[in-house]
Amino acid sequence: MTDWRFHLAQQRGTLTALGIFIAMFVFYVANHPAGFTANVVQTVANKGVLLALVAMAQTLVVLTSGIDLSVGMIFILCNCVASYVVSGSAVAATLGIAGVIALGALCGAINAMIVIFGRLQPIVTTIATGAVYFGIALWIRPFPGSSPEFNSDIADALTGKIFDVVPTSLVVLLGVVVLVWLPFQGSVIGRAVYAVGSSEQAAYMSGMPVRRAKFAAYVLGGMLAASGGLFLTFFTYSGEASLANGNTYTLYSIAAVVLGGVSLFGGRGSAIGAIFGALAFRAIGDLLFVFDVEPLWQPLFQGLVLLLAVSIGSARLFQVRNRLELFT
Amino acid sequence: MESLVPLFRMEGISKRYGGVRALQQADLDVRAGRVHAILGENGAGKSTLIKIMSGVVAPDEGRMLLDGREVSFPDPAAAVAAGIVCIFQELSLIPDLSVADNIVASNPPGRFGLIDRKAQRRLAETALARAGGEDIHPMALVRDLPLSRRQIIEIARALTRTPRVLILDEATSALAAADVTRVFDVLKRLKAEGIALLYISHRMHEIAELADDCTVFRNGRRIATYEAGTKSDNEVVEMMIGREYSHVFPPKPAGPAATATPVLDVRNLCWAPRLNDISFSVRAGEVVGLGGLDGQGQRELLLALFGVLRGISGQVLIDGKPVSIGSPRAAKADAIGMALIPEDRKTEGLMLQMSVRDNLSFATLSELSHGVIIDRDAERDAVDEMIELLGIKTDGVSVPAGSLSGGNQQKLVIAKWLMRKPRIILLNDPTRGIDVGTKQEFYQLLRNLADAGAAIVLYSTDYDELIGCCDTVLVLYDGTVKRTLRGADITERALIRLALNIDNVAGDAQPNATVGA
Numbered sequence: 001m002t003d004w005r006f007h008l009a010q011q012r013g014t015l016t017a018l019g020i021f022i023a024m025f026v027f028y029v030a031n032h033p034a035g036f037t038a039n040v041v042q043t044v045a046n047k048g049v050l051l052a053l054v055a056m057a058q059t060l061v062v063l064t065s066g067i068d069l070s071v072g073m074i075f076i077l078c079n080c081v082a083s084y085v086v087s088g089s090a091v092a093a094t095l096g097i098a099g100v101i102a103l104g105a106l107c108g109a110i111n112a113m114i115v116i117f118g119r120l121q122p123i124v125t126t127i128a129t130g131a132v133y134f135g136i137a138l139w140i141r142p143f144p145g146s147s148p149e150f151n152s153d154i155a156d157a158l159t160g161k162i163f164d165v166v167p168t169s170l171v172v173l174l175g176v177v178v179l180v181w182l183p184f185q186g187s188v189i190g191r192a193v194y195a196v197g198s199s200e201q202a203a204y205m206s207g208m209p210v211r212r213a214k215f216a217a218y219v220l221g222g223m224l225a226a227s228g229g230l231f232l233t234f235f236t237y238s239g240e241a242s243l244a245n246g247n248t249y250t251l252y253s254i255a256a257v258v259l260g261g262v263s264l265f266g267g268r269g270s271a272i273g274a275i276f277g278a279l280a281f282r283a284i285g286d287l288l289f290v291f292d293v294e295p296l297w298q299p300l301f302q303g304l305v306l307l308l309a310v311s312i313g314s315a316r317l318f319q320v321r322n323r324l325e326l327f328t
Numbered sequence: 329m330e331s332l333v334p335l336f337r338m339e340g341i342s343k344r345y346g347g348v349r350a351l352q353q354a355d356l357d358v359r360a361g362r363v364h365a366i367l368g369e370n371g372a373g374k375s376t377l378i379k380i381m382s383g384v385v386a387p388d389e390g391r392m393l394l395d396g397r398e399v400s401f402p403d404p405a406a407a408v409a410a411g412i413v414c415i416f417q418e419l420s421l422i423p424d425l426s427v428a429d430n431i432v433a434s435n436p437p438g439r440f441g442l443i444d445r446k447a448q449r450r451l452a453e454t455a456l457a458r459a460g461g462e463d464i465h466p467m468a469l470v471r472d473l474p475l476s477r478r479q480i481i482e483i484a485r486a487l488t489r490t491p492r493v494l495i496l497d498e499a500t501s502a503l504a505a506a507d508v509t510r511v512f513d514v515l516k517r518l519k520a521e522g523i524a525l526l527y528i529s530h531r532m533h534e535i536a537e538l539a540d541d542c543t544v545f546r547n548g549r550r551i552a553t554y555e556a557g558t559k560s561d562n563e564v565v566e567m568m569i570g571r572e573y574s575h576v577f578p579p580k581p582a583g584p585a586a587t588a589t590p591v592l593d594v595r596n597l598c599w600a601p602r603l604n605d606i607s608f609s610v611r612a613g614e615v616v617g618l619g620g621l622d623g624q625g626q627r628e629l630l631l632a633l634f635g636v637l638r639g640i641s642g643q644v645l646i647d648g649k650p651v652s653i654g655s656p657r658a659a660k661a662d663a664i665g666m667a668l669i670p671e672d673r674k675t676e677g678l679m680l681q682m683s684v685r686d687n688l689s690f691a692t693l694s695e696l697s698h699g700v701i702i703d704r705d706a707e708r709d710a711v712d713e714m715i716e717l718l719g720i721k722t723d724g725v726s727v728p729a730g731s732l733s734g735g736n737q738q739k740l741v742i743a744k745w746l747m748r749k750p751r752i753i754l755l756n757d758p759t760r761g762i763d764v765g766t767k768q769e770f771y772q773l774l775r776n777l778a779d780a781g782a783a784i785v786l787y788s789t790d791y792d793e794l795i796g797c798c799d800t801v802l803v804l805y806d807g808t809v810k811r812t813l814r815g816a817d818i819t820e821r822a823l824i825r826l827a828l829n830i831d832n833v834a835g836d837a838q839p840n841a842t843v844g845a
Contacts, residue, residue, distance in 0.1 A: 006426070006467035187441045191429060198424035205384075205420035206485075207405040207434035267424035322628075323636045323655075 013261015014273035020259060020309050021280035028283050031290045038165050044283065045167035046159055046235060051278040052173055053228035054249050055256035056181065057221040059274040062257050064217045065197040065266025066115065066122030070130030071225050072250030074107045076241060077133045078229025080141035083239025086151055086230070093151035101226045107133055108222020112215045130250070137241040144240035146233075155234035169231060173275065176227070180220070181271045189216045197266025256281050259309055281306070333396050335360045335524045336381075336412070336493050341390035343376050350376040352548045353390070358493055363515070363525040365535045365556070367568055368545035369735075369763035374528050377545070378495050381526075382414035383407035408434060411492030415482045415499045423471035428452035430470055431485045451488060459484035460510035476503050476622045483511060487518075494518065495526040500534060505791060505824055506621050512538060531790070532561055532764075544568055565764055576768050577796030578775040581613070588612065589648045591783035592752050594633070597642035602628045604808045606642070608800075610752070610783040615774065617798030617818075618787040620827045625807040626787040627671065630754045633785070634668040635659045646752075660748060667750035669742055671757045677741035680730030684722050685711050687729045687740060692747040714743040719769060735766035742773070753777060755786045759793065771797055791823045805829050 008015075025044070029036045054075055061068035078100050085096030107129070114125045160168050184190040192213035195203035204210050228249075233239060260277025262269025284305045288298050334357035343351040351373045358364050368374050379385045381392070383401030391398050394410055401407040407414075421430050428448050429436075437447035452466040461480035470478060479499060486494055496515075500508045515538060519525055529535055535542065539556040544567045551567050559567075590609035597606040603625050610616045618626040632640050635653040643650055646664050653659045659666040670677045678687050688711045689696055696707045711725055718739045722732055729740055738758060745753070755774075759767050774797055778784055788794050794801050801818050803810040803826035810826045 002465065003467060006465065009469075010426075183442060186443055186445070188436055188438070188443060189441065191425070191433075191436065191443065195422040195425060195433065198422045202420045202422045203433075205404060205416060206422065206430070207403075207408050267422075322631065323638065324631065 011270075013263075013268070014270050014276065017260040017273045017276035017280065021276040021283065024280045024283035024287070028287055028290060031287075033290075038161060038167075042161055042167040044279075044286065045170045046231075047286070048279040048282040049169040049173050050228050050231055050235075051249065051252055051256055051282055052275040053176070053224050053231065054253045055260065055274040055278040056176070056271040057224035057228070058253035058257050059260070059262050059269065059271040060193065060217040060221040060224070061122065062254075062262055062264060063193050063197045063266055063269065064122075064214050065200075066214075066217075067254070067264070068111065068126045068218070068221060069123060069250055070107070070111060070126040070133055071221065071253055072246040072248065073130040073133040073137070074104055074222055074225040075229045075232070075249050076246040077107065077137040078104055078226040079232045080137040080239035080241055082230050082233040083141065083146040083150065085147075086154065086233060087147040087149040088151065090151065090154065093154050097154075097230060100230055101223050104222040104224070104226020104229070105219050106222070107225075108219040109215070111222070112218035115218070116211050116214050130246075134241065134243060134246055137239075141239045141241050144238050146238040150237060152237055155237060158231070159234045172231075176224070177272060177275070180224075184216075184220065185270070189213055193217050194267050198268070252281060253278075255306055259306065280309070284309075334358055335395065337393040337396075338377075338381070339391050339393070341377070341380060341387045341392070343380060343385065343387050349548050351380075351387075354545070354548070354550050356543060356550070357553075358524045358526055359541075360492075360524050361519055361522045362540040363519055363527050363538050365527045365529070365539035365542045366545065367528075367535065367542060367564060369568055369765050372545040372568070372763075373548040374545055375497065376548075378414055378497055378526070378528070381407065381493075382412055382495060405434065408489050411490065412495070413486045413489045413491035413493070414495040414497065415486050416497050421470045421478055421481060421485075424469065426467050426469055427456070427464055427473070427481055428466035430481060431455050431466075431488055433485065434489060452484070455484040455488045456481075458487050458514065460507075460514055474623050476507050479503055480507070480511070483514065491523055493524045493526060495528075497528045499527075500529060500531065503622065503789070505789075505827065508534065532564070533792075536561075568764060576764075576771065578772050580775075580799060581779065590645070591647060592633075592785070593645035593648070595643040595645070597629070597632060597640065597644070599628060599632055599637055599640050602807050603632060603640075604806075606802075606804075606807075606809055608802055608809065608812065610785060612751075612781045612783055613778050614800065615778050615784045615786055615798045617794040617801035618785065618804060619791070619794050619801045619813075619823050620804040620810065622789055624804040624827075626804055627756060628807075629804070630668060630756050630785065630787060633659070633754060634666060660750070665748070665751035667745035667748060667753050669745060669753070669755045669758050671760065677744075678729045678737060681728050683726050684715075684720075684729055684732070684740060685725035688714055688725075688744050688747060690744065695748075710747055714747055717746075718743050718773065735762045738762055739766070739770075742770075746777075751782055753782050753784045755784070755788075757787055757789055759788070759790065767793075791820050794818065794823060795820060803827055 029040065032040055034040050054071055057071050058068055081103055082096065082100045085099055086093045087096065111126055111129050114120055114129070115122050158168050158172060162168055162171060189209065189212060192203060192208040192210065193216065195206065195208050196210055196213050200210060256278035257274045258264065258277070259280055260269065260273030260275070262274055285298060285302050288295070288301055336358040338354060338356040341351055341354045354373065354377060356377070366374050366377065376385070380387045383404045383406050392400065399410060401410065422433065431452040432448050436443045437451060438444040449466055456462060456464055456466065459480050461477065461484055464473070464477055464481065470481065483499065500511060503511065515525060527535065527538060536556070541553065542556050543553040544551040544564065546568060588611050590611050593609040595607050598604055606629060608616065618629065620626065628637065631637050633644065633653070635655045635658055644653060645651070651664060653664065658664065685707070689707050692710065693702065696703055696710060715722065715725070720739045720743065721736050729737060732740065742758070759770060762770070774784060786797060795818050798818060799815070801813045801823065803813065803823060805827065810829065813822055
């Protein structure tokens with residue numbers, strides 16, 4: 001059977017991202033003064049999970065051959081809202097968490113409606129809605145802070161370690177992959193998302209649910225971005241309408257998606273790849289702290305490593321013998 | 329399987345697009361267990377007719393009846409649910425999904441919205457086997473497969489939708505003869521199973537072989553419906569084009585002296601593993617054809633000559649002098665003067681959103697400009713001349729190329745390259761999906777170019793074209809030249825036998841019977 005070859009070819013982007021992540025992580029841990037300890041892993045995981053969730057959100061939209069520039073703002077808005085509603089008793093705080101996820105879904109649904117029914121380009125739509133979402137965040141949380149009854153027990157439980165070893169945030173991320181992403185990818189709607197990104201016309205002609213697929217991609221993306229916002233609240237115990245943070249997460253999510261082997265043309269890639277992309281990208285940023293370099297150098301260094309990493313993906317171009325393939 | 333009530337009937341269907349009447353009061357009866365061929369030039373209304381049948385566009389007036397009951401289809405899915413399945417000329421496969429994913433695309437097996445991948449695999453394998461595509465791996469990505477394989481997948485996919493009426497719109501236009509025979513076996517079996525088939529093709533001999541009923545359309549009107557075999561080819565073509573049908577192919581001249589130095593001389597060209605030791609030469613005024621089954625290296629050979637492929641060995645001589653052509657830019661330079669008319673006009677030949685004028689002058693801009701400034705007057709004259717020469721039907725030169733009909737788009741691609749006055753013209757299956765009238769003009773143009781001194785290499789999947797147009801035909805098989813046929817040796821039988829690599833089988837075997845087995 002030659003099946004495994006096709007499986008391998010399909011997962012090439014994800015595996016490359018995994019490889020880059022492992023390389024970066026090993027390099028990071030090997031040079032970390034504390035070495036490979038549960039605390040080091042937890043720190044990496046907690047930072048990485050934030051970007052991983054936002055990158056998963058970005059992946060869904062990119063798969064439909066769109067791009068979501070509001071993803072970081074949904075993340076910030078949900079962070080601000082969560083700092084109010086994740087409070088009081090455990091039941092009330094849990095309801096608050098559900099409410100924040102629903103808010104993310106609403107933001108995604110608004111994006112989807114404009115893209116689908118207004119027929120506006122995703123990039124334009126999400127620049128505008130992103131500004132609106134950030135505006136609301138700033139309005140409800142003009143200064144950083146949190147509700148006096150903020151439920152830090154839930155926050156601690158979700159950012160701690162299980163059995164003092166495994167970071168809970170990683171387990172949650174794994175849960176999202178197993179319970180949300182994998183079923184989604186194997187569903188009719190999930191396949192339609194890939195189809196729409198690959199060729200919207202052909203998907204329509206094939207009788208696939210084009211509009212529902214796009215809608216699902218944006219809404220699920222909104223929910224994942226909201227989960228990221230929740231985690232940010234859990235780490236910081238507060239909400240902050242930070243424009244810089246929102247923009248950074250939007251741009252980093254695109255970098256993570258590209259590192260993760262997801263095609264910006266749509267139709268190819270996996271959210272799992274984007275997770276590895278996000279973790280690798282974070283590890284790149286953290287390398288500088290390990291080497292005790294001035295933080296001023298971080299953007300430059302991170303940019304260079306990103307450039308190098310995405311170049312690995314285009315190394316195949318050197319093998320192309322039919323130049324027409326360069327353009328496909 | 330004939331019944332009095334037609335399975336599907338269209339009555340008084342009309343459709344306008346802006347000011348253009350695409351269909352006027354069209355009627356059509358489709359019966360179970362019969363093949364109904366629709367004939368007509370491009371722009372005759374055939375495409376609109378099937379788009380209405382399959383729910384892609386809604387008619388302005390008229391009604392449709394299925395089993396005698398009136399129906400309407402708001403979208404393609406509704407038509408599919410009613411059992412009307414269309415295989416479109418514009419392939420509707422999704423490039424980044426696997427073959428199996430595509431085959432079950434509209435209705436994947438599974439529960440609660442989750443797809444059962446094993447059941448999908450079984451379905452896909454069964455469908456591929458029924459459509460004669462056992463050699464296609466269900467997990468391969470569609471984007472990695474050649475056109476002919478994709479067409480088989482389209483048919484396999486249609487079969488999984490349990491069609492009652494199956495519409496094939498130019499379904500064989502991407503197929504070579506052997507594949508066509510396989511598809512025909514499948515279609516005949518479907519007909520015997522009681523499915524009604526609606527068959528649209530520009531290939532007359534396919535219609536003669538397959539059709540039970542024929543309907544001719546012209547300018548959006550139904551001209552005639554008749555039983556297959558009751559009208560001669562000439563009568564049919566006259567109905568289609570509305571004027572007398574003279575000889576399709578212009579006569580071939582005696583040809584240049586064999587001693588003349590070839591304009592293009594190819595020696596031992598290799599591009600492992602697709603091309604092996606290919607040698608041939610083309611003199612000025614000569615048309616050399618490339619034959620054989622689809623995908624035997626013809627396309628690669630043209631790309632190799634045009635400087636698109638890397639890692640070629642062998643020698644290419646222009647006017648007897650060895651040259652090395654490293655890029656299409658080098659190939660089109662004046663010293664070589666080569667032009668390639670590509671197969672896929674939508675992606676390789678035209679920029680559909682740009683205007684007719686811009687498309688035409690692109691390849692010639694350096695001649696039409698002083699420094700960096702484009703000479704608009706010179707550009708206009710050159711463009712007008714080409715539109716006149718090729719008889720391109722367009723609403724002016726400012727409209728987007730994509731708004732032209734298929735035949736006129738193809739003329740535009742040819743015109744674009746002719747503006748450079750090339751000496752060597754390579755053509756990659758240029759008449760695919762083009763109507764009879766335009767083809768005829770095209771053959772005359774080809775001969776005129778040759779007479780004016782061009783050296784022409786023509787790859788075609790249509791054997792009639794190779795026989796009618798070419799002075800010499802190289803039959804390719806698995807990247808090698810199987811044989812070179814000249815003059816009267818270029819016959820359909822010889823082409824098919826060589827294409828199938830069965831030249832050493834006893835003389836009278838029917839090639840079709842061999843292929844179908």
